Each structure stands twice: as structure tokens, then as C-alpha cells.
Amino acid sequence: MSPLLQTRGLSRSFGGLRAVDSVDFSLNEGEIRAIIGPNGAGKTTFVSLVCGRIAPSAGTILFEGVDVTRLPAHQRVKRGIAYTFQITSIFANLSVFDNVALAAQRRLIDHAERGGSRFSPADLRRGVASALERVGLADRAEQAAGKLAYGHQRLLEVAMGLALEPRLLILDEPTQGLSDAEIDGFIALVRDIARTATVLLIEHNMPVVMALADRITVMNNGAVLAEGTPAEIRADSAVQHAYLGTPDDD
Numbered sequence: 001m002s003p004l005l006q007t008r009g010l011s012r013s014f015g016g017l018r019a020v021d022s023v024d025f026s027l028n029e030g031e032i033r034a035i036i037g038p039n040g041a042g043k044t045t046f047v048s049l050v051c052g053r054i055a056p057s058a059g060t061i062l063f064e065g066v067d068v069t070r071l072p073a074h075q076r077v078k079r080g081i082a083y084t085f086q087i088t089s090i091f092a093n094l095s096v097f098d099n100v101a102l103a104a105q106r107r108l109i110d111h112a113e114r115g116g117s118r119f120s121p122a123d124l125r126r127g128v129a130s131a132l133e134r135v136g137l138a139d140r141a142e143q144a145a146g147k148l149a150y151g152h153q154r155l156l157e158v159a160m161g162l163a164l165e166p167r168l169l170i171l172d173e174p175t176q177g178l179s180d181a182e183i184d185g186f187i188a189l190v191r192d193i194a195r196t197a198t199v200l201l202i203e204h205n206m207p208v209v210m211a212l213a214d215r216i217t218v219m220n221n222g223a224v225l226a227e228g229t230p231a232e233i234r235a236d237s238a239v240q241h242a243y244l245g246t247p248d249d250d
């Protein structure tokens with residue numbers, strides 16, 4: 001089986017700093033993959049290259065075997081790559097419902113343009129309601145998005161990503177600002193998402209990573225330091241040294 005996503009020699013420098021340094025990466029369809037690593041390791045830069053928010057200095061990105069390295073971000077979204085944008089992508093004055101509707105509308109219009117069923121407002125409402133239900137924000141649909149607590153804004157971004165019905169959903173630190181109970185709900189949500197999409201998760205919360213990831217990629221100084229199952233990563237002494245502390249820390 002060819003991988004859903006593959007990068008070869010992917011690099012990005014900022015001035016003299018190699019934020020992402022010749023990364024060869026491969027992700028199979030249906031996987032939940034976590035990317036971990038210390039602050040500044042290059043995780044966000046790496047996924048920003050994958051989704052097309054920033055351009056690489058060198059290297060290639062293949063999605064479903066097709067070279068998407070030069071495609072603009074919106075074309076990658078059409079192909080099924082969704083990134084839960086940082087909080088800045090939320091329209092604070094619009095309702096929670098309308099924020100998700102903007103994302104869902106884009107997918108339905110794309111679908112209609114490709115010769116699929118005609119755009120229908122009823123489909124739109126259903127898609128939005130379902131995405132909000134899945135992330136647990138259905139009862140806040142009418143609130144202004146800017147009034148949501150930080151953690152709930154992160155969940156709103158996940159709902160916006162889900163409304164795109166992606167093949168690959170990239171989640172960048174989604175549990176930041178969530179309570180313990182909400183984190184439990186989030187773990188169940190990601191397992192549910194993984195039934196229909198491949199998940200690439202940047203996450204600092206180790207119990208969340210260990211609970212969810214099929215495999216873990218550890219980045220350090222822009223490069224891949226290690227890759228393996230949660231058990232392999234826990235046992236890797238270089239990883240413990242760079243990042244995890246002692247194996248019993250969590």
C-alpha cells in the first residue's frame with residue numbers, strides 16, 4: 001500500500017535557522033500519528049509545509065502519490081488535507097454555527113463544481129450540526145465564536161476541519177486549554193474521527209499521545225529523531241534524553 005502522505009528531504013529555513021531539516025516522512029491511510037518534540041523542534045513548521053501555509057526551501061510532498069509541493073493551500077484542502085488552523089482563522093464576531101458553515105459551504109460548493117449533487121442549504125445545516133455535535137459544541141451553536149473559552153475555540157477549529165470531510169486531518173495542539181474531562185472527550189472524538197480520516201496530531205500532552213497514537217514521530221532541531229510505536233518511543237533513550245524525561249514521568 002502506498003502511503004497517504006510522504007515527504008522527501010523536506011526542508012524550510014528561516015534565515016540561518018533550519019526549522020525543518022531534510023525530513024523524510026511517511027503516513028499510512030487510517031493511522032493516528034502523533035508528532036512530538038521540544039518547543040522549537042519544527043513541528044508546526046513541518047505541518048505548515050504539508051498543508052501549504054508556507055513554502056519549503058527544498059524537498060517534495062506527495063499526497064496519494066501526487067506531488068502537491070507547489071499547490072496552493074486551498075488546492076490541498078480540495079484534495080483532502082485539512083489543518084486546524086490556529087485560532088486566528090476563527091471569525092470572532094460570527095456565531096459558532098456560522099464559522100463551521102463557512103468551512104462546510106466550501107466543501108459543498110467544491111463538490112457541486114466537480115459535478116456532485118447540487119449545493120443545498122439543508123445539507124449545509126446538517127453538515128454543520130453534525131460537526132458541532134461530534135466535538136460537543138452543539139449547545140453553543142448560536143454563541144459568538146470570540147466569546148468561547150480558549151479550549152472551546154480549539155474544538156471549534158476541529159469542527160471546522162471536520163466540516164471539510166478531509167482524508168487527512170492535521171491537529172496542532174488541540175488539547176491546549178481543555179479541562180481533564182474535555183480531554184477525555186477529545187480522545188474519544190479523535191478515535192471516532194480516525195474511522196473516516198487519517199489523523200496527524202501535534203501534541204504536548206503525553207498521556208493523550210500515548211492513548212491515541214498508532215505511531216509517534218519525534219522531532220528535534222528540525223529533524224526526525226525517532227519514530228515508532230508508543231512502547232518503542234517510551235523505551236528510546238535518545239527520546240527520553242531529548243524530551244520525555246524518565247519513562248515513568250507521565
Ligand SMILES: Nc1ncnc2c1ncn2[C@@H]1O[C@H](COP(=O)(O)OP(=O)(O)OP(=O)(O)O)[C@@H](O)[C@H]1O
Pocket residue numbers: 014017019037038039040041042043044045046
Ligand atoms: N515565520 C518564522 N520566522 C522565523 N523563524 C521561525 C518562523 N516560524 C518558526 N520559526 C522558528 O523555527 C523553529 C521551529 O519552530 P516551530 O514553531 O515549527 O516549532 P514547534 O516544534 O512547533 O514548537 P512549539 O512546540 O513551541 O510549537 C523555531 O526556532 C522558531 O522560532
